[in-house]
Amino acid sequence: MLATLLKHLGDKHASLQRSTKEVRSSIRQVSDAQKRVQVDVKTAILCIMKELNKRAKVLVSHAQKVTDGRQEKLERQHWAMTKLQRHHEHVLRFTSWALESENTAALLLSKKLIHFQLQRSLKMMVDPVEPPRDMKFQWDPKAWTKTAESFGEPRRSRG
Known part of the structure; x- marks a missing residue:
């Protein structure tokens, strides 16, 4: 009878060791999955930042073209006014x-x-x-936060 109990305890111990090993393996898998999700999220954020940077460059370039054109026009106007002013001064003198x-x-x-x-x-x-026109950058932060909220979410896959 003791031998039978000893055999059952040995079997139970072996089963417990297998289960412990499986749990340890599952813990590692969960940890690895968490790290993969973190890497995926950071990769997605990097992609978004690259796209935002591209868009920002386009916006800055457009603003530069607008202000350069305005500045050129004002400089030509200033040159014409200065020339006319000198002519008036000459005629007056x-x-x-x-x-x-x-x-x-x-x-x-x-x-x-x-x-x-x-x-x-x-x-x-x-x-x-012409009166000076103010140039501003308009954006909707609420739209960005709504978009960010639907950015993605971690999902558990069956396996």
Whole structure:
């Protein structure tokens, strides 16, 4: 009878050892699965970051083109205004000199030229100055958080 109990205990002990080994193996598998999921999530995040970076570069490039075009237009406008301003100053100085001069011959000889220059200066037009436009980046953080919430989830596979 003792021999039978000893045999049953030996069998039970062997079965317990197999079960312990299986549980230890399952623990390793769970740990490995967790690490794989972490790597997969980090890989997905990296892919999203790459796509966001591409989109950001496109947006920055577009903004650069818009501001460069605006700046070029303003610089051309500034150059034209500066040129016209110098011309006005020249006409004003010359006309003032001719009117204030003691020599009436200077006024008589230059009267047609002065009249022509004054008329021409008054007719010269410059594009009106446009008010500065503010450029902003608009985005919907709620859309991003909703999208992030549906980003994915870990699933257990049968196996």
